[in-house]
Amino acid sequence: MWDDRFEETVRPFLPFLAPRQQLTPEDGLKDLGLDSLGTVQLLGTLEDAYQVRFRDSALTMDTFRTAGVLWDTVQGMLHTTAS
Amino acid sequence: MNGQPTAQARTDARVHDLLDEATAERPDAPAVTDATGRWTYRELAGHSHAVDAWLEGHGIGHGDRVLVQLPSTRELVALLYGTARRGAVLVPVNTGMKDFHLRAVVENSEPALVVVPDTAVRRITALADGVPVLGLGEAWQGITSLRARGVHSGGAEVTPGDIAVLVYTSGSTAAPKAVICPHGAMVFATEAINLELGYRPDDVVFCRFPISWDYGLYKVLLTAAGRSELVLADGESDLVLLRRIRETGATVVPIVPSLATMICALAARDPGRESRVRMFTNTGAALPKSTADGLRAAFPGAEVVVQFGQTECKRVSVLPPAHQDAKPDSVGRPLPGTRAFAVDEDGHPLPPHRTGEIVVEGPHVMPGYWRAPEQTARAFRRAPDGGLRLHTGDFGHVDEDGFLYYEGRRDDMFKHKGVRMSTTEIESAAMDVPGVRAAAVVPPAEGRALAVFAEGDIDPHTLLKELSLRLEPAKVPAVSRVVDELPLTPHGKHDRKRLARLLEGTAP
Numbered sequence: 001m002w003d004d005r006f007e008e009t010v011r012p013f014l015p016f017l018a019p020r021q022q023l024t025p026e027d028g029l030k031d032l033g034l035d036s037l038g039t040v041q042l043l044g045t046l047e048d049a050y051q052v053r054f055r056d057s058a059l060t061m062d063t064f065r066t067a068g069v070l071w072d073t074v075q076g077m078l079h080t081t082a083s
Numbered sequence: 084m085n086g087q088p089t090a091q092a093r094t095d096a097r098v099h100d101l102l103d104e105a106t107a108e109r110p111d112a113p114a115v116t117d118a119t120g121r122w123t124y125r126e127l128a129g130h131s132h133a134v135d136a137w138l139e140g141h142g143i144g145h146g147d148r149v150l151v152q153l154p155s156t157r158e159l160v161a162l163l164y165g166t167a168r169r170g171a172v173l174v175p176v177n178t179g180m181k182d183f184h185l186r187a188v189v190e191n192s193e194p195a196l197v198v199v200p201d202t203a204v205r206r207i208t209a210l211a212d213g214v215p216v217l218g219l220g221e222a223w224q225g226i227t228s229l230r231a232r233g234v235h236s237g238g239a240e241v242t243p244g245d246i247a248v249l250v251y252t253s254g255s256t257a258a259p260k261a262v263i264c265p266h267g268a269m270v271f272a273t274e275a276i277n278l279e280l281g282y283r284p285d286d287v288v289f290c291r292f293p294i295s296w297d298y299g300l301y302k303v304l305l306t307a308a309g310r311s312e313l314v315l316a317d318g319e320s321d322l323v324l325l326r327r328i329r330e331t332g333a334t335v336v337p338i339v340p341s342l343a344t345m346i347c348a349l350a351a352r353d354p355g356r357e358s359r360v361r362m363f364t365n366t367g368a369a370l371p372k373s374t375a376d377g378l379r380a381a382f383p384g385a386e387v388v389v390q391f392g393q394t395e396c397k398r399v400s401v402l403p404p405a406h407q408d409a410k411p412d413s414v415g416r417p418l419p420g421t422r423a424f425a426v427d428e429d430g431h432p433l434p435p436h437r438t439g440e441i442v443v444e445g446p447h448v449m450p451g452y453w454r455a456p457e458q459t460a461r462a463f464r465r466a467p468d469g470g471l472r473l474h475t476g477d478f479g480h481v482d483e484d485g486f487l488y489y490e491g492r493r494d495d496m497f498k499h500k501g502v503r504m505s506t507t508e509i510e511s512a513a514m515d516v517p518g519v520r521a522a523a524v525v526p527p528a529e530g531r532a533l534a535v536f537a538e539g540d541i542d543p544h545t546l547l548k549e550l551s552l553r554l555e556p557a558k559v560p561a562v563s564r565v566v567d568e569l570p571l572t573p574h575g576k577h578d579r580k581r582l583a584r585l586l587e588g589t590a591p
Contacts, residue, residue, distance in 0.1 A: 015561050016551070018544045033547060035556055036321040037500075040345045043322060044352050053352075059322040 001025070002071040009049050010067060013038040025068025039064050046070075052077040092274030092420055094446040097266040098167040098247045101273065101307040102128055109284060113312040115303075116331070117156045118319060124310075127161060133230035134165020135239075137222070140229075141215075143196055145170040145239060148249065150194035150214075152176045152185070152203070155294045155317040158223055160303055162198070163248075163294065167266065170241040171195075174249045174261070175295040179555040183512065186210050187258045188251055191454060198222055243267030249453050250297050252394050252503060261453040262297075262394045272397035272447040273304040275418040279401040280364060280388065282309025282335065287359070289314045289333035291324070291342055297394045298366060298501075302337060311335075325349035334359050339367035339501025343374045350381035358382055366390045366398075367501025369414075369489075391415055391489060393503070395462060396448045396473050399423050399441070400487050413486040414479075421445025423487055425480050430464070430472075435483045438490060443473040497526035499533050500557040506579075509550070509558055513537055516549040523569050523577035524560065531586040534562035538569050562586060 007023060015033035017023060023032075034042070042064070047053055052074065054063070063073050102124070105114070110125040122130070143149060149166050151173065153159050159175070166173040174192045176185065189197075189211050199207045201218030208216045247269055249261040282288065288306050290313060292299035299317065306313040314331045316324075324345060328336060338346070343365065360382045365375075375387045389407070391414035392398035400423060402415030417423040424432050425439035433439045448471045451459035466472035476496060479489045495506040506524040513522035518541035527533040537546055543563035551559045564585065570578040 015563075016544045016547045018542065021544070031548070033551070033559075033561075037341050037345055040321055040324075040348050044348050047352060056323075056326065059320070059326075061320045061322070064322075 002067075002075075005049055006046075006071055006074065009045055010042065010070070013042045023067055025066060025071065027067050029064055029067060029070070034064065046074060050074055050078060090278055090419070092271045092278065092418075092446075094267050094271045095243050096270040097241050097243055097245075098269055098304065099131065099164050099241075101270060101304055102131060102164050105307045105310050109310045112284065112310060114306070115157050115160050115313045115315065117315040120157070122157055124307075127157070127164070129230050129233075130157075130161035130226065131164035131168060132235050133226045134161050135168040136229050136234045136236040137226045138165060138169045138171060138196075139236040139239075140225075141196055143169055143171050145241075146246070147171045147195040148174050148192050150174040150176065150189065150192060150197045152178055152180065152197075152199045152207070152295075153219060154178055154200070155290070155292075155299060155315045157315070158219060159294050160313070160315075161226070163300075163303060167247050168239065168241065169236065170239040170245055172246045172249055174251070175293075175300065176251060177293055177295040177555060180295075181553055181555070182206075182210055183515070183553045184259050188261075189214070191258070192249055192251075192261065241266065243270070248300065250300065250394050251295075252297075260455050260458060263450050263453050264297075265450065268447055268449055269301075269304065269397070271420075271445075272418070273301060273308050275420055275447060276301070276398055276401065277305055277308045278419045279403060280305070280335075280362070282306060282311045284310040286311035286334045287314060287332050288312065288335045288337070289316055289328055289331060290337060291316050291319075291321075292337065292339075293317045296502075297397060298337065298339075301397060321345055322349075325353060328360065329356060329358050332359050335362045335364065336360055337364045337366070338370075338378075339365065340370050340374060341500045343370060343378055347374060347377035347381060350377070354381065358385075360385045362386050362388060364388045364390055366392060368498045389413075389415055391487065393475060393477075394449075395475070396421075396443045396445070398447070399443055399475070402486070406486070410482070410484075410486050412488060413482070414489045416484075416486050417443070418445070418447060421447055423481075424485075425478075433480070436480050438478060438480045440493070441475045441477045441479050441487065441489070443475060444468070444470055448473045499527055502555070502557040504558050509535065509554065509560065512550055512553040512558075513546065515553060516541065516546060519546065521569050523579065523582060525579050525582045525586060527561075528583070531583060532561035534564065534582070534586050535560040536564050536566055536569055536582055536585075538566060541565060 017032045106124040106128040111123050114124040114127040197216040201220040204218045243266045247266045248264040251259045251261045290302045294300050386404040389402040391400045400415035422444045427439050444466045451463045464472050509524045510522045518539050519537045520539040522537045525534045543565045547563045570581045572578045
């Protein structure tokens with residue numbers, strides 16, 4: 001599962017997610033209200049928070065499909081940076 | 084004097100004349116590009132003739148409505164021009180339109196034929212009540228085979244007064260209503276806009292908007308008028324927006340404020356590469372100065388042109404860059420060959436700097452709403468010269484040079500993410516959600532987001548989710564609150580001022 005920073009970064013972009021409702025890896029981000037402007041802003045916010053850069057090949061709606069897929073992408077970049 | 088161009092836009096041409104003239108002049112220049120390829124003007128014209136013949140084969144004749152709910156691709160551009168040639172009426176509806184509204188549009192427009200993506204045929208057939216519904220894949224096979232054989236229709240008499248398109252917009256009522264767009268008025272509006280914007284043969288126009296929206300629709304006509312290339316980018320991921328603008332060599336990028344914000348956000352993480360963009364044209368809502376500055380910084384040398392309008396006359400005014408410094412708060416001057424000014428409650432023109440309703444006169448004023456005589460009579464009234472005067476419902480004033488200043492709406496209409504909508508429309512969708520007893524919508528403003536308040540037995544997040552099933556994405560509020568009782572004014576209306584106070588600080 002992801003770290004707190006990830007959840008804190010993503011939650012504000014999900015207007016349909018209730019404050020006490022749990023965010024799970026399978027949750028569709030679009031279903032939780034992530035719109036296209038939100039997606040672009042979330043991209044920049046995640047890059048700042050984790051000091052990473054999404055590759056062009058990761059700039060697809062698929063990357064932002066679910067919370068789990070998005071976390072995997074971020075985590076993948078963290079490992080690359082660390083090594 | 085405000086230095087307007089002296090050339091004149093035509094009132095007596097037809098939509099497909101624009102294509103035919105561009106084709107005669109630049110047959111091998113690129114006309115339209117989408118995610119899968121590109122057509123020259125000659126190829127586009129050929130496909131439009133095939134569409135005309137194909138429609139004829141399906142019994143479509145003068146004045147018949149052809150409803151399409153299709154993504155914005157080259158095929159849709161060919162359908163637009165082919166339907167125009169046939170003298171039939173294209174009814175392009177947004178791919179995001181939900182069944183809730185689509186049913187009303189089918190009922191109101193009474194199409195003779197519906198074309199949708201193959202995967203949607205079954206769903207649309209169920210709600211289209213006996214109207215033939217065809218998948219684009221099947222239709223396109225027929226059209227390409229006609230084109231391969233160079234088949235033309237038997238020809239159709241089409242005059243500038245004939246209706247080319249019905250553009251459905253959000254109404255002040257719950258159901259969508261259509262603006263009637265005749266050939267002559269559409270061509271006039273196109274050419275008048277182009278006198279101000281000056282699209283050129285070396286322009287590549289990057290259109291992120293659907294053709295079902297008049298902003299996208301007129302990009303098709305404007306690029307033909309300018310002999311420019313149109314890039315249809317509506318279906319693409321916004322994450323690659325900036326890359327696509329650079330890759331396609333776009334020189335002109337029409338925007339609304341939210342799109343501009345996205346472009347700025349993407350440019351912030353990927354700065355400093357070359358682009359050919361020379362002009363951003365804004366509409367939909369006022370562009371915040373910070374966003375306009377962000378665009379100019381990310382695209383050195385690019386101008387940001389302010390425009391103002393509504394589908395009922397396509398466009399009211401354009402602020403040419405040369406006047407921006409002198410009149411930074413203006414939404415521009417009326418299109419060449421048209422008039423726009425403020426009037427008092429009796430319809431008398433007001434002197435400069437006095438606020439009243441903005442009215443518009445000229446050949447770009449459309450004849451009214453489709454099958455909605457009462458709404459037509461309210462918005463489209465007689466001008467003293469015998470023509471039509473459009474009452475926009477927008478309030479503002481003019482200055483001594485005739486430039487317009489927009490101040491707000493008098494009814495419940497507003498714009499969000501560049502899309503016009505009404506509180507009524509969102510409230511009626513909310514009332515359709517099980518558990519909601521009453522609903523009030525507060526439009527977005529400085530410091531607060533679009534919000535819905537509901538009374539009833541429902542979770543606020545469930546309400547938003549339910550609304551997203553009934554409304555296009557731009558119309559779904561960002562904030563949802565469930566309250567015990569909605570505050571009312573002494574007149575028994577929703578007390579939006581009190582509701583708005585509950586929302587302070589909900590938007591950046």
